[in-house]
Amino acid sequence: MSYETILYDVKDRIATVTLNRPEQMNTWNDQVATEVYDAMQAAGADRGVRVIVFTGAGKAFCAGGDIHSFGGDPHALMTKLPRPFDMRKRADWQTRCSYYPAIPKPVIAMLNGATVGIGLIHALFCDIRFAADDATITTAFARRGLTAEYGMAWILSHHVGHARALDLLLSARKIKGIEAERMGLVNRAFPSDTLADETYAYARDLAENCSPRSMRIMKEQLWEVPFQTPHEAIMAAGLDMPIANQCDEYKEGMASFLEKRKPNFTDD
Template sequence: MDAPLKVEIEEGIALLTMNRAESRNPLDPEMQDALLDTLSALDAGQEVRVAILTGAGTAFCAGGNVRRMGEAASGAKERTPAQARGYYRWGIQRLPRLIENLELPVIAAVNGPAMGAGCDLACMCDLRIAGESARFAESFVKLGIIPGDGGAWLLPRVVGFARAAEMALTGDTLSAQEALAAGLVSRVVPDAELIPAARALAARIAANPPQAVRMARRLLREAWNNRLDTVLEMSSAMQAVAHTTDDHKEALAAMREKRKPTYKGA
């Protein structure tokens, strides 16, 4: 069997493709581990400037593995409440924690249905663009469960509380255009143009000084959860670092000399 996650790196951009098309790319333990390991390595390595996350086949991510849920519900693999808590805490909940703390920007290129945990996975990313066939649903309630992966925290920050409540309490599915209107995605493009559009967006980010991009990404994430004075203090500390980088000097020189800058991440 092929690896659950296909990784292609070109010109500082990593294309990560969830590679379980036959089962609609479920966010099962194998996929979770692959995403955790790959994103951690890319973030630490710093050669990659932007990551794009998409799905193989006709789905972005179908969410959890319903077959395994059925086994658990039928008693075939029954867990105690304490075991179930640990299953989430040391399972899928590692993913939002990791992505929240990355410096590497991540773009979700949603190529088809993003259901339940798949919708939340898209919300974990910094930017989301969708193909015309994309669909989104916070569909946990349809299975008699709740978003155990952090969706109750993630979704309201993307679409606002009222729209998030509507999605979570009804479990209704949004089309790509409805997701655009809700602010869940920033752009909808024809399916055939999705990856080129994601690459073009990633290239616009990757063209900027890498350390400034990483610090700006961290600052935006921290600003979600902190007071203004805390964010201002962090901003001044990061700005002090940014002013000392070679890339800052190169940006100023290129502007003076009316030429294209060359950034090295130093």
């Protein structure tokens, strides 16, 4: 698929998906949604990709929804996308903004600038978030007469806790990347001029030194945790342990450790 609103690149086993509407601050519309979804699925299925970085071109990651593209109705986007929204499912990771947990590889959101509204929702459903320390981040909804859309109340409180989520949603106040790091909304905040270097150094470390199978299984385990009792989580982990111990990746991981060399894991 050729893309008009995003860039897609693969290098060193890292796929980069870049929102590429810098003049519009990478605001979100139905075409962006379709192209990002397609690129994420392609990266997830590509055996030559081990890590995915999601970022924006220019001064913004994503400054919210492109209201002009859907006639001033922010909910029009939902009616245009063909993917199902099944409220009967406990954890339907294939809905409009929450499909990132179902991608079998780590997805790192690199928040290079303004991250607003629906842009923040997408970032929150990624696995890791690195931000520029001066990036502006806000939920925005309360100041537009909207509510916590696309599961934001759940995912935001999952990351930062109930009290902080209420603060950010009710006030829609703007915070910077450095405050987002302190409250746990992002994993790390870096000076804007080193953000890309730090992000890709981390991504390369995962791609070069970590087992693709291990990362895939542990990602599944962590995203399942909110729906499990401790007993269920322990039992599920126990079911995979004997399987992991028989895998070639386990043998290579142990051999590389004993031989004091970098591992050479096969693609999952």
